[in-house]
Amino acid sequence: MAPDSATTDLEQGVAFGRYLLGEPPSQDALRLFARAAATLPPLDQREARLVAFLLQNRWAIGPVDAALALMRPASPVRGRIFLMLAVLECLPEYVPRFLPATRSPFEHVRMAGHALRALGRALLGMVVLTIASRA
Numbered sequence: 001m002a003p004d005s006a007t008t009d010l011e012q013g014v015a016f017g018r019y020l021l022g023e024p025p026s027q028d029a030l031r032l033f034a035r036a037a038a039t040l041p042p043l044d045q046r047e048a049r050l051v052a053f054l055l056q057n058r059w060a061i062g063p064v065d066a067a068l069a070l071m072r073p074a075s076p077v078r079g080r081i082f083l084m085l086a087v088l089e090c091l092p093e094y095v096p097r098f099l100p101a102t103r104s105p106f107e108h109v110r111m112a113g114h115a116l117r118a119l120g121r122a123l124l125g126m127v128v129l130t131i132a133s134r135a
Contacts, residue, residue, distance in 0.1 A: 009033065009034040009037040011055055012037065012055070014030065015058050017088065019058070025087075029094075032087045032090075033083060033087045037080060040080070044076075050064070050077050051077055054077070057128075060128045062121050064077075064132065065125065066121040066124075066125045068125070069122070070126070
């Protein structure tokens, strides 16, 4: 029997929200995500398997997201991650996390470090995405 789509949408909301925030999203964020996700077309078999893999291996969401950005930017899974990002950006409790703050002169060094980390995540994600696609 297929899992209830509302349950799956909530599970995705929790997983993607935690990935984006580093902590579980609020109930308001989850409700908005589930409501918006319910309007999306169903995932095809390939994307549904990928979501199932990510829900079982939440550590892989970041690397797989990075790999999808390079290999399949129009992936519906990536679209759902962006949907959660849009929900979080519009909620007042999360606005400060997405607005620029005053930065130090060393910000460029920090950003270069983030870029290298993102590259590493993308490379790891390509491996994980390949494995997940075969699972």
